[in-house]
Amino acid sequence: MRRRTTVLTATAVAGSLALLTGCGAADMTKQASPFANAGGTKSVTLSVQSWVGAQSNVAVARYLLEHKLGYRVDTVQVDEVPAWDALSQGRVDAIMEDWGHPDQEKRYVEDKKTIAHGGDLGVTGHIGWFVPTYLAKQHPDITNWKNLNKYASLFRTAESGGKGQLMDGSPSYVTNDRALVNNLKLDYQVVFAGSEAAQITQMKQFAKEKKPFLTYWYAPQWLFKKVPLTEVKLPPYKDGCDADPAKITCAYPHTPLQKYLNADFARSGGKAAAFLKKFRWTTEDQDEVSLMIADQKLSPEDAAKKWVDSHPSVWKRWLS
Incomplete structure (x- = not known):
């Protein structure tokens, strides 16, 4: 939420968030997806951080990857800094919402080049x-x-x-x-x-x-x-x-919120990588999904479906 300097700063929301997210220091050797970076497998692994806005990004991305692009999507709960380590190692393919970690960006994007920029999320965090x-x-x-x-x-x-x-x-x-x-x-x-x-x-x-x-x-x-x-x-x-x-x-x-991809996935992730790079929505879009998950108690998948059904002009641009 969130370096929610930064954190947010997000933070599991009771019930629905507890299934997918967590806020402690994650042990990625135990939580790593069996599908991440699997050669020849049409699959994507997304990092899910522990605030509901981040869960909303993942829910919508997952729904579209599965239902429009035919991918199998796995999610891994992971805290902010460990998520960068996991992304660098190929244990996850993408972080959908980062609030600014300049030390990690310098280490992995600029120096090691194991992580690539995935573009703006379209949302500014404060x-x-x-x-x-x-x-x-x-x-x-x-x-x-x-x-x-x-x-x-x-x-x-x-x-x-x-x-x-x-x-x-x-x-x-x-x-x-x-x-x-x-x-x-x-x-x-x-x-x-x-x-x-x-x-x-x-x-x-x-x-x-x-x-x-x-x-x-x-x-x-x-x-x-x-x-x-x-x-x-x-x-x-x-x-x-x-x-x-x-x-x-x-x-x-x-802070304009950013997406990051594993560098190998960014180069060879095909339609999934292209889609995630194009994924860009507004604060209002994210809040709409978050409200459905956290306040109306819809499952993340049901909230994503409801948003997708009512906003085709937004997400169709991400698939082009």
């Missing part, structure tokens, strides 16, 4: 700190980080040790939040919900009771349609301001 809009309307100045200490008592919880709580999701996400709290001298404690699903549950419950909360969150994300949120302005992001994670004092960047 991580930030958010409060519910109903709270921002009550206290308009709460949306400036300089005023957060003034309101710290509003956000105290049993887990925050007498300080205000800044709610994060999974501990596996790479976030800047602890450094930001320390460097900006904020009277807050970062408290991890444990996963995207747990974080969503807490946010929905707080919103139902109109309670104050401050949370690390990210867009695109379907929950914005259910719980209106307003971003807290952190010191503006400038190139290089996050170069030293320990000294960070700036906001998270806006």
